[in-house]
Amino acid sequence: MIVSINPTSGEEIASFEEHSAAEVDSALTAAVRAQRAWRARSVEDRVPLLRQMAVVLRKEKTRYARLITQEMGKPLVESEAEIEKCAWNCDFYAENAPRFLADEFIESSATESAAVFDPLGVVLAIMPWNYPFWQFFRFAAPALAAGNGAILKHANNVPQCALAIEEVMTAAGCPDGLFRTLMIQPDRVAGLIADDRIAAVTLTGSTQVGAIVAAQAGKALKKQVLELGGSDPFVVLADANVEAAAAVAVKARFINVGQSCVNAKRFIVEEGVADAFVQAFRRGVERLKIGDPLDAETSIGPLARANLRAALHEQVERSLAAGARLEIGGQPIERPGYYYAPTILDHVTPGMAAFDEETFGPVAAIVRVENADEAIMLANQTEYGLGAAIWTSDLGRARQLARRIDAGAVFINGMVASDPRLPFGGIKRSGYGRELGVCGIREFVNIKTVWIGPARNSAPASKSE
Structure with a gap:
């Protein structure tokens, strides 16, 4: 059972049954199927989803902000600012993703070569409770724009926020199966990371948990982005x-x-x-x-x-x-x-x-x-x-x-803060990889070199009779 506790009173708000193994399996299969279709679309065809995500977030800002405050306790004015920042992030990537993901051509007199940016697949997002909407949407907007799918394993003390995020995605018109929230206990995460249907992992959380996830993902040779502790x-x-x-x-x-x-x-x-x-x-x-x-x-x-x-x-x-x-x-x-x-x-x-x-x-x-x-x-x-x-x-x-x-x-002469326009992440035991900015959208892509030599006729020229 996954339980939501109001930290202002210490009282239980709601409880939820875990997803069964069969439900998890079905979600992963659906995500892979949906992502294959999603990656076939151009980035210009993907970014309208991000714009609609921003619309839904702003329309329901008051309700979602109250939900954040009730589940994890931050002042309501800060919760409202969190929702607005999520919407800004979605708008930012909707505007800039086509430019960030455009093929980069390398000049050469003899060949036409380029670096192209292909999605990796379905990314597992392991998210914390302290910014329950922002931590997800700062990952999801660029990852989806790049053609990936997403599975969310949220912190178990904010289950209502996790389900509300799924509500946002559905209301915005996210293709069926491309995103899913999974309600599971932490001891089941290793199985998700090892599953071949998961292509990569992103985690925001403690340094201790980051080390565990890094070891599990490393064993499976899967890309990770880790944003961990700080002092x-x-x-x-x-x-x-x-x-x-x-x-x-x-x-x-x-x-x-x-x-x-x-x-x-x-x-x-x-x-x-x-x-x-x-x-x-x-x-x-x-x-x-x-x-x-x-x-x-x-x-x-x-x-x-x-x-x-x-x-x-x-x-x-x-x-x-x-x-x-x-x-x-x-x-x-x-x-x-x-x-x-x-x-x-x-x-x-x-x-x-x-x-x-x-x-x-x-x-x-x-x-x-x-x-x-x-x-x-x-x-x-x-x-x-x-x-x-x-x-x-x-x-x-x-x-x-x-x-x-x-x-x-x-x-x-200012306060450290994340900004959709600037890369965000740490070094040492604060993690590795970057979110936000152009760096963030390129974390979960295959940077592929395409080299094209001069055209040659493969068949010999025919002789005249």
Whole structure:
């Protein structure tokens, strides 16, 4: 049984029976059949589906946003923004897929050669709960435009969102069988990955799960894209606009109740401005409103699950025991649901849980450094490499420092965020492969070389009588 729990109250919302082995088999067979027909269409014939997906998402934005908030707890205004971003992504690929997938010709006086982009087949998407619509649609729009089919295995705490995604696809006119949501337990995923009808795998999730999926897909020699954990540094140098940096830092850490791989987590601040930054940061945190996420004024709702809150609090306690100083928060909130007080830990150093581990929730770690070189060194002193931010008034130096940071993205004087126009992904234990932009649409294609030599007559010329 797959159960949906409302994290605001801890009460069960709905439950669903798993799909049987026969139902899974039927879905895979149908997906392969549908994908063969879908790939035969031109990309120009595929992109109207993406436009309709955007239409449906916007038409039902209010309903889908409430569903996200009820199942995983983020504030309603953020859920609405998530649905709108999904629609934007669909529109972006509808507009740009024909150009991204156009044959690339190689000039030669003797031959006509080109790189062409063929779909791989049916892609298994293993998706997380923290952005239950966005994580799927940022993969699906380019993958479908490229001619692939898709099978969704969503996180089991957001089953209603998983079924709502299937509703979107059906309402948009997706060919029967080309996409399907499967309601199964995690221990059945290995069988899907090994199945010959699955051509490739994409996963957004924890580093631990990513390693398991990578091993399973690697054993089957199947392409993977993995977007995994992060411990993003937010570097504030002494010449930065401290008030502006602190204001953005509040959003960068506490958006989605801090439950994002790409949230800023380690705030690495030059000592000369550290006190001023912490004070400004604290003022911003104190203005956050904790409450019912369905209330439009709420900025901090519950964490998605009780075990996530327990793990976060244990990390805070270990960090304090190791010498971190509690600036604000540091405790679960005594009310129904899985709430945790927005927390700032100051004087965090390497070796503490808040520095070394990914903290998935509303906890910020302040790390004080002497200079920019030490800031970059500590920014890179992590097993992760997803995103990073640098705050400074010297843009020339910022560009140089950005090249020294080990991350898939570096934002200067801004908050790290995904954007349909820009490639998104990480290095090290944050995964590999890219989503979004032209790079994202080319992850699940066969980049095929087509070489054509000069025409020759194969039959000898006939002799005149």
